[in-house]
Amino acid sequence: MLMEVLLSLVLAPATPAFDAPVRMKAGDRFVQVEAPGFAAPCWHDVDGDGQGDLVVGQFNDGKIRVYRGLGKGKLAPGEWLKAEGEVAQVPGVW
Numbered sequence: 193m194l195m196e197v198l199l200s201l202v203l204a205p206a207t208p209a210f211d212a213p214v215r216m217k218a219g220d221r222f223v224q225v226e227a228p229g230f231a232a233p234c235w236h237d238v239d240g241d242g243q244g245d246l247v248v249g250q251f252n253d254g255k256i257r258v259y260r261g262l263g264k265g266k267l268a269p270g271e272w273l274k275a276e277g278e279v280a281q282v283p284g285v286w
């Protein structure tokens with residue numbers, strides 16, 4: 193078993209391969225971030241419906257936009273992440 197693991201590590205490609213970038217759409221518009229960026233996008237099922245949602249940060253004001261996954265690679269238009277009915281902000285961000 194240990195030999196198989198070591199062998200798989202030795203034979204693994206030295207550099208990971210990535211697909212070409214894809215410009216994502218939410219509704220009929222491209223997903224955009226505001227300058228200066230630092231969006232740190234990630235996938236998380238924010239609403240717990242079993243569909244991954246795209247979560248995108250915004251450096252300015254520390255807000256986070258959520259594009260809810262609709263299935264089959266489609267996203268709903270973005271909405272600000274809210275906490276207790278208010279737009280959530282990460283403190284300490286300019």
Ligand SMILES: [Ca+2]
Pocket residue numbers: 236237238239240241242243244245260261
């Ligand atoms: Ca979801």
